[in-house]
Amino acid sequence: MTTDAVLLLAPRINDTGLQLRTAAGRRGLRAHTATTWRVPEELLGSGQQVHVYGGPLFGDAVGRELGLALLEPPADWLAGLPRELTGRRVSCTTLAEARTLRGPAFVKPPVDKEFAARVYPDGAALPGPELLDGDTGVLVSDVVRFRREYRLFVMDGEVRAASRYAVDGELSVAPLGADGAEVLAFTGDVLAASGPALPSAVVVDVGTTDDGWAVVEANAAWASGGYAADPDGVLDVVLRSAGPLAQLPPADLPFLRELPEVVH
Structure with a gap:
């Protein structure tokens, strides 16, 4: 990551955005919080490597103009997993x-x-x-009840950061704790079964049901909350998931979000 890179944050910055801004500063990466839903003038034609963190609306608003590659899991990824992993x-x-x-x-x-x-x-x-x-x-x-749910930020098939985020359907943010080994082992099985069906940088949510472990869903890392996950690990995954199109690994081409042309 070069020092002329910029992390562009959405105007309505959330807790994860604040953590990423701090983590970016520690590694000499400039963070810029947008004030509107448009590309900041100073970034247009600046030649800087821009990465983005924010929701889908913000990604759509600035992505094409900045020449970004926004990675997201395929719509049918969850449906393509074996039932022993989805639990339903x-x-x-x-x-x-x-x-x-x-x-x-x-x-x-x-x-x-x-x-x-x-x-x-x-x-x-x-x-x-x-x-x-x-x-x-x-x-x-099918309707299932997840007892505990966990978010994992994954890059190149490895978990870089993780957090618990819910218990019995209610928000409950905490580190992995005693469940860590089981969470990582099950996630490893999911990633092995997915193979090349996921982008190189992605978020995978898993959880426990009354019948055992199951996948919840997968999400775009650049639009996902980090909860109690290590901000430095989250930042690594976010940067890969939403950066310059010119630097995109060929294997990630199938996972590009289709960005609209924004007319101002």
């Missing part, structure tokens, strides 16, 4: 198909938060066609 049936389908469900299911958008991810009593309770097109992709899964 998971399918990747369309919102139109999900609207035909006749019983309860957990339904979520696979990437962006286009509607609330939660248990729906049936398909009729999902957003209607007047709100979202039927072609919208969704993940549909």
